Structure formats: C-alpha cells, structure tokens
C-alpha cells in the first residue's frame with residue numbers, strides 16, 4: 001500500500017516514453033532534399049512546414065499509443081514504488097492533438113497498469129511532493145507553487161545545464177543520490 005499523502009507525479013513524454021526520438025525518426029523519414037538547403041531565418045527555430053509535419057505526425061491514430069518506453073524513467077518509477085510513494089502520472093494534454101488525450105491513457109494502461117493518470121494543460125496546478133519531469137519550463141511552473149518540492153529530472157539534451165534548488169538531474173549513474181533524496185522525503 002502507498003503511504004498516504006506521499007504523492008509523486010511522473011511525466012510521460014521524455015520521461016516514461018520516447019516522444020522526441022520517435023518524432024525525430026519520423027521527421028527524418030519525411031525529409032526531402034530541398035529541406036536541407038531551405039534558408040532558415042535566425043528567429044525561425046521551427047519553420048511553418050516543419051510545424052505542419054509535426055502536427056500531422058501527432059494526429060496519426062496509434063502514434064501516441066505506440067511510443068516506446070524510456071528505461072531511465074522506469075528506473076525512477078521503480079525507486080518510487082519501492083519507497084511506497086503514491087504515484088500519479090502527470091502529463092500535458094496537447095491542445096492541437098485531442099487524440100493524444102485518449103492514447104496517453106491507453107499507453108499507461110498498457111505499460112503501467114493501475115497507476116492513475118492526470119492529463120492537464122497546466123502541471124503547476126497539480127499537488128505532489130515529488131515531480132519527475134524532463135522539461136525545464138514545466139519544472140519551473142510547478143516549483144512556483146511548491147518551492148520546497150523535489151524534482152527529479154531525467155537527463156535529456158534540452159535540460160543540460162538547467163540547475164535549480166530542489167532539482168536533481170538523473171543521468172543513469174546517480175541512482176543512489178535520487179534514492180537518498182526520496183528517502184529523506186519519506187522520513188519528513
């Protein structure tokens with residue numbers, strides 16, 4: 001049985017499932033020779049044609065449900081389970097892909113059956129003692145309301161160098177540090 005009130009929130013994309021790797025592979029498959037030479041404005045990190053392709057990929061039936069697991073996220077999940085945290089998945093529901101809302105639930109039912117799922121547009125509103133998330137803007141938003149909360153951030157290229165009080169980056173080699181921080185919360 002989980003300990004009452006010891007709530008841990010666990011993200012999906014970039015934490016439990018490989019959203020970015022899958023997206024990159026599909027975008028690569030759709031690339032045309034012209035894309036590589038298309039001039040890109042300095043401000044255009046994501047030109048309109050690329051955004052459109054991403055939207056099309058995200059709206060394919062079965063795409064979200066079929067995302068592969070990220071083992072690093074599952075390692076953190078196992079630590080939380082061992083310490084009897086009350087685990088909830090906390091994931092952003094994309095406004096432009098309503099199909100994702102259904103398939104995210106289906107993904108959880110298949111890969112982590114029995115764990116409750118919260119799909120939200122604002123992670124900052126959701127209570128927890130721990131947040132496991134890879135994305136700095138969501139981490140900052142959540143910490144605004146829980147300045148003493150603990151965040152475990154699975155290492156990803158986009159969160160390299162992101163440092164805040166209460167945030168521990170998990171790179172696959174520091175599981176003991178993660179365990180120690182979680183144990184401290186259990187004793188508090």
Ligand SMILES: [Mg+2]
Pocket residue numbers: 011012013014015133134135
């Ligand atoms: Mg994420």
